[in-house]
Every structure is written in structure tokens, then in C-alpha cells.
Amino acid sequence: MSIIKSFVNKCMDFEYKTLKDLPPASIMKLTDEYKINHTNILIIDDDQIKLEDTLRRIGYQVSYKQDIEEIDDVSRYSIIICDYKGVGSKFNSQFEGLNLIKLIKEKYPNKIIYLLSAASFNSAANDYLKYVDESVLKGEEDKIIQYIKEDIEKLFDPIESWKTYKSFLVKKGVSEKDIVKLEDLYVRSFIEKKDKLSKNEIFLQVNKNLNVKFDIKVGIINLWEI
Secondary structure, three states: OOHHHHHHHHHHOOOOOOHHHOOHHHOOOOOHHHHHHOOEEEEEOOOOOHHHHHHHHHOOEEEEEOOOOOHHHHOOOOEEEEEOOOOOHHHOOOOHHHHHHHHHHHHOOOOEEEEEEOOOOOHHHHHHHOOOOEEEEOOOOOHHHHHHHHHHHHHOOHHHHHHHHHHHHHHOOOOHHHHHHHHHHHHHHHHOOOOOOOOOHHHHHHHHHHOOOOOHHHHOOOHHHO
């Protein structure tokens, strides 16, 4: 337990909940079919690809866009497959799709994003590549099917969901004290079966300051089924 958390607990005579306090029932055993049918995927590519039809046949909910006008255009999708060339034109960067991925990940840290590319990258692209979950060469798109199968667990696991968001907050310099409070509210949402996080003043202010969005319903997608 951190020094700050211990001090706060002692002064307030209040025990903050952590991920370790999540009730076992909150980690539901969902079927593969359920996960597939409840996963929204967006493909951003200036050319339609066969992968789109393949994913639909498997059962995923798939949408296709040649490009996007605003970052919030991706808000309803959990997984994004993004081309490198010919996309991201509205955001004025030589790195095109890579820059687009960076902008999306900065605002929606819990989204899973795969990069499609036909080219290798020089060192100047390193600051962008760190935002990519997996990179796949054009012509080898079928690899993404396996990546999705492995990564989809993160979308339905409240622990992984919060860890990703928490890591983002730490990286952005949010105080440990605020992070402890937010994690407490997140966990109590499960315990009390009521969203205690989304309207919290600290949560709203942190997200506004960082221009980031964390949808608690992504992390607690099965909360109301417990």
C-alpha cells in the first residue's frame, strides 16, 4: 500500500477499495460467442479490404470508413483497424494513419488499435508506433483475426480495463491520491451495482483536463448482469 493511501486511510478512517476487492461475480465467464457478438470493430482504410467480410462472417459487428472527420467518430468502437497511408488527412501529419492512431489512443486509451501498413518505418515514427497494439503488413491481414481473439479478453475484463486507464493517468501525471479515489469508486460500482464513477467531480475534471474519455460501461459491461 502506498504512503499516500495509508495516510489518507488513517486520517479519514476510511478504507479505499482496490481491484483486489472486486467481487468474484464481477469477473463473469462469458462465452466466445457473446464476446464476438458484442464487439464493435471499425476499419479505417481508403480501400476496402477482404478482412471486413471475414470478420463479419465470424460474427463481429464491423463498420468501414475511408477516413474520419473527428476523433470522436470512433467513440462507439472497441477495436480499430487503421491503414497507414491515405487516412488521417484531416489532422495534417506526414505520418497519416500513425498520427491518427496516436490521437485516438490519447483520447480513448482503452481502445485496441491495429495498424495496417505496406511499408517499414524510420526512427522518426517511433513516438507514434508506441500507440499501436499490433502492426500487420498489408497482405497478411488474417493475422489480425488471431490478435483480436487474444485481445478481446481485455474488453470484457474489468481489471484489465481499469489497469489500462490507470496506467494512462499515471503517465499523464495525475496525482496518486486522485487515482486511489477513482479506483475506489470504480470497484464500489461493482460492489454496489451502481455506477459511482461517471458523475464524480474528480473523474469529470481529470478527463476534461486530459481530454480523455473512459467509459465505465466498457469496464463494467456485465455489471448489470451480476
